[in-house]
Amino acid sequence: MADCFFLGQSRNQLNASSAESSKIVQQELLQRIRNLEDLLKKHVGAHAIVGGQAGQDEPVSPPTTNASASTEADCGSNKSFSNSNNHNSNSNSNNNSSELPQSLLQNVGSLSISPQGHVRFEPQSSKLDFHLAQISASEYRNQVNSVNEEKPSGFPFGCDDPASRDRLLARLPPSRYCDALKDTYFRVFSPLFHILHDPTFAEEYERFRQDPGSVSLSWLALLFVVLAIGVTSLSDDDPLLPDLGREATPSANIRVISEQYRSAAMQCLAADQVLSRHSMKTLQALVLLIYALTHSSQPSWVLIGMTHHVAIAMGCHLDPDNFNLSLVEAEERRRCWAGLIMLHMIQKISFRNLDRQRLSRDVRLPLDANDLDLMKNSGLTMDQLRHPTGPTQMTYLLFKFRLYDIALAICNEIFSSEASPAVIAKLDNDITSQQELWTARYHSDTSVEPLPSQHFAHINILFGYSHQLRLLLHRPALNRYLTGDINDRTHSSRNRCLDAAKGLLSIQKTLAESPQYAPYKWYTAGLASFHAFHAAVVLTVIMMNPESQAEYDEIHALLVDALQVFHLLSSRSSLCEKGIPILSQLLEMASPQPQHLSIPQQQQPSQPELMSNTVPSPQDTPISLLTHGGSVSEPTFDFANTHTETIQSQLQAQYWVTASSIPWNNWGFLIHQV
Template sequence: MDEKSAANMGKPQRKPGRKQRIPLSCEPCRSRKLKCNREQPCQNCSVRDNRKGCIYLGPEGGPASNSALKPGQAEGMQSRIDRLEALVTTLVAQGQIPNGNATSNSGSSEVSSSELDSSAFGAASAPERHTPPYDEIEHGVGVMKVDGKSSMYKGTTHWYDVLQELNEIKSFWSQVQENPSLSLEQSYSDAIDGPSLFFGVAQPGSLPEMLSTLPSRPAAEKLLSRFFDNEEGPAPTFHMLHKPTFMREYHEHLAAPEKTPIMWLGLYFAVLSQIMLSYHLNADEPPEYEGISANLSQLYRVRGAQCLAMGDISACKPYTLETLAYNIMCEWARNGQEDGRVWMMVGLLIRVAFQMGYHRDPSQYPEISVFQGEMRRRVWSFVHRTDALTSFLVGHPSMIRERSHDTQLPSNLYDWELAEDMTELPPSRPMTEPTPVSYLIVKGNILFVMGRVVNFLTDLGQYPYDNVLALDSELEAVFNNLPSFFKLKGFADVDSESASLVNRRIQLDFFYHQGMCVLHRRFFSQGRLDARFERSYKRCTESALALLAQQHFLYSQAQIKGSLIARHWYRVSYTSHNFILAAMILVLDIRHRRTEASTKDIGINCTMDSEAIDALQNACIIWKQESEKRTSAEAVKVYQVLSSMLNSLGVGEKVEVPQPEKVVQGAGLGVEPEQAYMYNAQNFAAPTLEMDIDWNIWNSFVEGTSFDDAYGGFPQNLESLQ
């Protein structure tokens, strides 16, 4: 017997088939009999400055292998296990286990339904299988995973995905079996592996850099008080945040800033950006922010975007959606004419919302608390509304399909009625009782119909007029069902109302008339000649009058220093391009009726004509004053076109805009007979400026082309108007 054999005989022999136990603690901790936290280096060795001596033994008594599962691999394996369990459980519950064999993606292995026995679920037995009738199959069933770290929704339920997950798990598990010493390496890096956010503007920063730009506690609490002021606060909250919860998290942030979740920090920056922007746009900066509020708003907006990049929006962490939403709204308010850019950013918002499962009603998922569920409904309502509005403004189909979501509208409740530990929602208050959420609900109802309008108008092919009338009735019904406190009755007594309430009334009225003009604009010209389309003609003219009355009021309020209406930066602007369509509708209508009256020697409705001319004269001087500021190229173009058209109709310009006295309501169709009187066409003044205006081009604009396309065919010999 040689020396090596003799030495081996002296060692205790392992029983065949038993694996050698691998020490979990490092060698220094084992020798000192200390509890090891199993890090590299461990806490004990770090304290003793013995980082190099912190060694873990491998399976053969030597140092452990340096190979390790990367975080993405280990986390990917765990997520696959979770997803597989959820997928199989969902399919079994639905009775969708196939009878045949399903083939994996490799094509070499087959797994039949009989192989998925009780071992997959422990001792539980599989339910009785059945094939449901076709009309009982539930569409769109997915898997929701919600915890404190993320919210993730998976919509696929195909067995191919289950088999793919099995193959991936088998591959990862084989690596672990071959090398039991594999451990998870946790590392942090500032490098972000993913696409840039918002066209590459936001570059990741460091947490200390983020924290260093936050305002002091007294300043921050003053700003937050302004933000959460539902009545007088000029910055919109959209009620996506629960104030008690946000303030609790704010105080936790103050207690340990370095432990603040990066997404919550991004949300905080987005809120600060909105408040600073409200100071700048309303010109009511306090002394400490005088002259710098715009720069601070931009800084906080970029910081919020940096936090989104650092936190990785694809990870679907809490507050990802809210932070994205507020950041987008800051971008929109900062540059209100960039509707197309905002629409693209909203596309990202929608994708994240779907990825996080906000499109599914929380009542179907017990892992979502009652409080979280209600807040998710509020956030989804905002996402849905914003999609409808931005799609309407840019003239593209809505990105959210009607049958792709089932999330209910939020309840009409105050924030103080909600609590994080609540187990049941209180009954929703009636819509006749105003709460801060009431406006969001009724606004959503109007915008959802407007979304269907733009989907109809962007469909390829013909536009059945029956569909136009159906959408017309739907929009009118939603508008007529507004609570009385949200209905705009006139402008004479607005000084006695709160600024926020007046702004909400104006926005709802604006959306309604804007929707009517766009819905019926394609049939406006036909409605003058064909009785079948008369409703479109009347809708367009009445809504156009109402819109120009709003423009007049908004402009007048903007000229009043200290006006409460003008303080709110999130409002309909009197230079909105939507007012251009209203003006062109009325100009073309007047021209057509005058031409028809002169050729057929018939009377016209003088009351309607004078009302329209008065509205157009007011609009003309508004665009003139805006064009003189030379801040908007579009204002110059609109004034050139409108003034030339009015001159060609023999209508002069007013010197100044009078104060508004009433609003034109669009509830009725046409002017009452007793209010109208007729007189001959020759009573009109002759045109004072002959211009070669191609009226067909402007008819095309009203029916759907862009203003710039129509302006391209406009006579350019307008030196007198420059």
């Protein structure tokens, strides 16, 4: 009768172990049980991630079930790996030592890599695991090759008959169009969501140009995603659009072409059997695919979950320092994991899924460094890489990462019990601190050479999102102010909303009218217009309750300008198209002049306009002032408008978290069809 043992090992392999080794294994197992009992007593409900990867704040890592899971022979030594489970602080900027017993913090495991580049993480935290994991690299290659003979399941990416490589290659555009879209992606989008190592992709793309059949299906999927994202940045009059698409309008062409390339990317992943084997190209393609879907307002929650488990299967939930990887390979892993966390936070906010579940933060954030500086021939030390002077290719992503942390904290407050004034003040100060960091960082490069236009775009986008967060943070207090609960605190929040709304309209106007921001029209017509519409509604309500005639006149002029910008963007933006009749009606409703008002107030500096060739300085950023000296009188109004309270009811925070959450039908009291 044939022997059968877990992981496909024969008994003869285990019999070769000495009695002393078995005794050591038993002793270690007993010690591990004692340690686990201590952990259960001391850390019930706490975040604990080691070996088994189970934790309250993180989805549980699936157990390894493959009968022939393996590690490379040269990765089996217990001394080959350093401790990996350093738990980050809330900002993830510093690593603290874990409180877990040292015996559980030793060998996290190893990476098994096939000749085709497919990667699998093998958990390994004891000598017992070491004995059970000794399968040669050649056996792993045989296992990967045997998978090729099976009929793959394309779920969730394709049908039962996956497309052949030739059919997939045929879906690519002509070479010169492929070059143009690829260049557009790396000029516009790569600095915004810097997941790829640009020089590495450039080398791989050159090999692809010379021999298209030589690339892997996962790399081909990555190329299709790059093209799908790049096409969204084309201008309406770009000659590529009518050549690549047949739709009636440029915006429709962009949408359809991008969908076609995303679909081709999914078919490539299905043909590559994404559910059973993965490479870094697979993970990069999945992360960028989620990014593309998010920016196209397409559902991606399920795909995020799948990508998360693909990353775990590859060991990306552990810091790359645990493995023998080059600096570029390590940073590619960190970038993918950080990007996945960001996308996960975006979806949690969109779904208002604000529970404690979160992805592991045990992986250090990527280095704030340029791609060329990571190369072996750069000559830079790690200390130099960790302390850059001006903005790098990674600066924006790292700033945005921290901003999403603040966004999640704000949503946790405004969608739960009423936040205390101290919490509001802290979160407001957190936003201000980030704004000061952005300004100082981007200013630091201007003394050497002019700041590239992409950095001006980045800081406008950062400030835009921070203004949006302020509107959400102070929304409950603003609503109380508008309903008559007027005191120092609500009056301060009202002024903070006023400043933030002005800043958002200024940013949209700058991005829409300045030629240097033409490649970012996808953002201006999308997220920036959503933020501007939010700001316009807030300003309209404030204008109906003005503190002075001068304030009324200023807001009215801003809204008239905003309406013109919405008209300018309406051909590219369905949101602007829907928003135009609403803003027009709101302006008409607010046209009656209010009686002259006089309210004691402390003036706060307004947010400066973020012009196309300037970066706001730290002193331009308003300091959080949530208390004011003196009392605040209740204003009196002469607006005989029956819709004022109905408009105010549209300011509920849940309506303004994402563009898809706007209840357009609720505006039917203004117009019959939106």
